[in-house]
Amino acid sequence: KPRTKRKKMSKMEEEKSKDNAKIYSKSITEQQACFNKNWILQLNKQESIRDFICLICKQVANNPMEIDCPQHKNMDESLIVGENCLNQFLNQNPNSCPIEPHNNCLYSQSRMARRYINELDVICLRQFQQKQEQKQQLQMSTQQRHEKGETLGIVSCNFKGKVKQVNDHLEHSCCLQTVKCWFGSFGCNYTCLKYAIHDHLTSNMKLHLDLVIKSFDALQQTIQQYQ
Known part of the structure; x- marks a missing residue:
C-alpha cells in the first residue's frame, strides 16, 4: 500500500x-527566428532598435540581411530583414522581393547591423x-x-x-x-x-x-x- x-x-x-x-x-534552435521586440526593449530604448526591425515580421532582426535591390535605392529607411524570415519568404515567393513586387531580389549580410544587435543588453x-x-x-x-x-x-x-x-x-x-x-x-x-x-x-x-x-x-x- x-x-x-x-x-x-x-x-x-x-x-x-x-x-x-x-x-x-x-x-x-528557435532562436533562429527574429528576436522578440518586447524582450529586447526590456533593457533598450525604442530608438536604439528602430533601424534594425525586420521588415517582414516587425521584430528585431536575427542575422540581419540588407536588401540591396536598385529599385529601392531612393528609400531612406533601413531595409533590414532577418535571415530566417527572408529564407521563408523566398521559399514561398521564389526570386521575388519582400519590399515590393519585382524579380531578382538582391540581398547581402549586414555585418554592421549584426554586430550592433549582438551587443544589445x-x-x-x-x-x-x-x-x-x-x-x-x-x-x-x-x-x-x-x-x-x-x-x-x-x-x-x-x-x-x-x-x-x-x-x-x-x-x-x-x-x-x-x-x-x-x-x-x-x-x-x-x-x-x-x-x-x-x-x-x-x-x-x-x-x-x-x-x-x-x-x-x-x-x-x-x-x-x-x-
Whole structure:
C-alpha cells in the first residue's frame, strides 16, 4: 500500500512539473527566428532598435540581411530583414522581393547591423517568458487562486548580458532550464526546472531504486531466454 501511494504522488508531481516547466522548454534552435521586440526593449530604448526591425515580421532582426535591390535605392529607411524570415519568404515567393513586387531580389549580410544587435543588453529569455506567463496568471483574481490553493512559486534568473551570450547562457547556466530525471532510461519521466532536480532525486530514491531493480530483473529474464 505505501508503494502504491508513493507512485500516485510521483505521478501527480510529474504532471505538475510538466505544467510548470512548459513555458521554459523552448529549444535553443528557435532562436533562429527574429528576436522578440518586447524582450529586447526590456533593457533598450525604442530608438536604439528602430533601424534594425525586420521588415517582414516587425521584430528585431536575427542575422540581419540588407536588401540591396536598385529599385529601392531612393528609400531612406533601413531595409533590414532577418535571415530566417527572408529564407521563408523566398521559399514561398521564389526570386521575388519582400519590399515590393519585382524579380531578382538582391540581398547581402549586414555585418554592421549584426554586430550592433549582438551587443544589445538583454535579460534571460526564459525569465522574459516567465514574466509574460505571470501576467496571464495575475489576471486570475487573488481570491480564485486562494480557492484553488495555487501559489506563484517564482524562481528568477538574474542573467543580464549581450544578445550574443544568450544561447550559451540558456544551454549551460540558466536556472530556468528544463531537465529530465537522471533515471529517465529506467522509466522515470519526471521533468522539472534545473534547480529542482536535486529535490526530486532525494525525495524519490526508493522509487528510482525500484525502477532500477525492475529494469535489472527484466534484463536478467532476457538473458535467460537466450541461454
